[in-house]
Amino acid sequence: MKTVADVNAIQMRGWPQVELEFVRQASDDEALQWLEDMNGLLARKQPFVMLIHARPNSQFSPEARKALGLWFKEQRANLGQYCLGVARLVDNVEQGQRVVGEKMQAAMPFPMMAVTSVHAANHWLRQQLN
Numbered sequence: 001m002k003t004v005a006d007v008n009a010i011q012m013r014g015w016p017q018v019e020l021e022f023v024r025q026a027s028d029d030e031a032l033q034w035l036e037d038m039n040g041l042l043a044r045k046q047p048f049v050m051l052i053h054a055r056p057n058s059q060f061s062p063e064a065r066k067a068l069g070l071w072f073k074e075q076r077a078n079l080g081q082y083c084l085g086v087a088r089l090v091d092n093v094e095q096g097q098r099v100v101g102e103k104m105q106a107a108m109p110f111p112m113m114a115v116t117s118v119h120a121a122n123h124w125l126r127q128q129l130n
Helices: 030-045 062-082 093-099 102-107 117-128
Strands: 010-013 018-020 048-054 082-087 113-114
Touching: 010 030, 018 117, 030 062, 048 117, 062 082, 082 117, 093 113, 113 117
Parallel strands: 018 048, 048 082, 082 113
Antiparallel strands: 010 018
């Protein structure tokens, strides 16, 4: 039987609606692999949307956060061109205001929405794709 520790910390599946789940704290190698996977999405040069679910304790190390920041800076234009929206699945409205607040929305090159259900996320993401 697989345990959470046996599963990759970052699960990514689907196209053009990409579902991204952060299961637990990612190792630096897992974080770097995820960035490579994201490069693969951007290399398609086609529009996509993302549904992100970050479970509790699914943080990155300081080194991984630095790599993520550099990657985001390098890929910002591509993200703005191809990523049509990101829905963040949250437990409640307060959490949504924290993870998709005004500052976060202003910093991102794509629209973001905090949602409390997969149904609401799917509805909003379909609108972004059309």
